[in-house]
Amino acid sequence: MPTRGGEQLYLFPDCKPEIREDDVILFHIKRKNKETLADQARLEGLSVTGLLNTLIADYLTKKLEAVKQVFKQKTGRGNIDWDQLEKVKELMRSRDPEGVRLQDIAEYCDCSNARARGLIDILSDTHTQTEFLVYEEDKVKPTRYFIYSDESRGRK
Helix, strand or coil: EEECCCEEECCCCCCCCCCCCCCCCCCCCCCHHHHHHHHHHHHHHCCCCHCCCHHHHHHHHHHHHHHHHHHHCCCCCCECCHHHHHHHHHHHHHCCCCCCCCHHHHHHHHCCCHHHHHHHHHHHHHCCCCCCEEEEEEECCCCCCEEEHHHCCCCC
């Protein structure tokens, strides 16, 4: 007896198909929609299959980004926001000889001064960071922070 799996009719339900990465998925499109897709594909210099692949990939990328935003890791005690750390590194590299202030970091990362201080603490901790370290110069007010070690730029 044939059974349905989604909208696909399987004649042999005990025989489960093996799905591989390079398999092709076929689906039906109404003629009116197919003509519209063909016109759009012609305008973009693509095949209908190429256009559909692009549209589906873009759709899935947007959905994935939306899911990432929902489950974005919260900052706080014990959590590290890696994107903010990378932004601090980027800012410090761009202002390498003169150093940066906490206020500069807070503005650049769109966070509070307390959070900026926490990011500097993480980057100055020799136990957690070895490829990028910072040090502070507190003889000048306001305190400035400088790069001590940056392996990606060949500075040890």
